[in-house]
Amino acid sequence: MQFRDRREAGQILAERLRVLQEKGALPEPVVLALPRGGVIVADEVARALQAPLDVLVARKIGAPFQPELGVGAIAGDDAPLFDKRTLDQLGLSEAELAPVVAREREELHRREQLYRQGRPAPELEGHTAVVVDDGVATGVTARAALRSLHQQHPERIALAVPVCSPEAFSLLRHEADDVVCLDRPSPFTAVGLWYEDFEQVTDDDVLAVLRRQ
Structure with missing residues (x-):
């Protein structure tokens, strides 16, 4: 599966997550984007779930x-x-x-x-943390992000991405309550290959999305 761009990927991913939400699998969701690319995908997810959007910065x-x-x-x-x-x-x-x-x-x-502009991190106790990125290759960045979340004691943790490597999917299933990945191509090579438009996301792009919240 190749996506036109991050917006389209986010819309398709959001449809899958809405099904889970309707089944009660994502109670009280808070969407956390891994910047920068994940913010565009997460924007569509947050709209569909009618959930607040924030960032979870990992490097x-x-x-x-x-x-x-x-x-x-x-x-x-x-x-x-x-x-x-x-x-x-x-x-x-x-x-x-x-x-x-x-x-x-x-x-x-x-x-x-820069992204928080003085805002505190969102309160996650009693909520489902829905972590969103534009794709996962090795999974090491997502693993670090998910492990840091456990210290904030969310009710549940879900990782949602449009595309990921099969190897990363296997690893990340042990780090979250739910892992939603639309496609797990093999060989994987790189996230950008699964998008027609994979233009770099800037800090200004991230801030523009967050200001709309």
């Missing part, structure tokens, strides 16, 4: 020689979550990645401050 830790290759991730003030198998394959140690972690932690805090 991928990339390999020093190939930043797009995720070897770990951070969310909130939690310790980094590393993909130890990938580290071993690349011959990297956690200590070697300390400068990358520090840089991503700084960017994480910058984005939280």
Whole structure:
């Protein structure tokens, strides 16, 4: 399945989630987008579920020689979550990645401050946290985000994405109460391949969506 753009993907994903909501599987939902790309998808989901929308900022830790290759991730003030198998394959140690972690932690805090504009994080106790992204490749960033959510004690946690790798889907099923993924193509390669238009989402795009809430 290839989506026209993130808006279309969000609309189709929202239809699937509405079915779950009508069955009572998503009580009192709060939609949390993984920025930046996930915000556009989550906007459609929040509209369909008639739920508040906020952000859950997580950052991928990339390999020093190939930043797009995720070897770990951070969310909130939690310790980094590393993909130890990938580290071993690349011959990297956690200590070697300390400068990358520090840089991503700084960017994480910058984005939280920018996107929240002084607003507190949403109250999740008694709610279903519906975490939305535009796709999942390795799953390490989503895992870090989901693990950080458990500390906020939501009633349930659901992860919803238009597309994900089969390997990531298997891993993430253990991190959330529900994982909704419209397509799990194999071979997967990269999230952007499953969109006709995968234009980069900017901070201004994110703020424009959040201001409409």
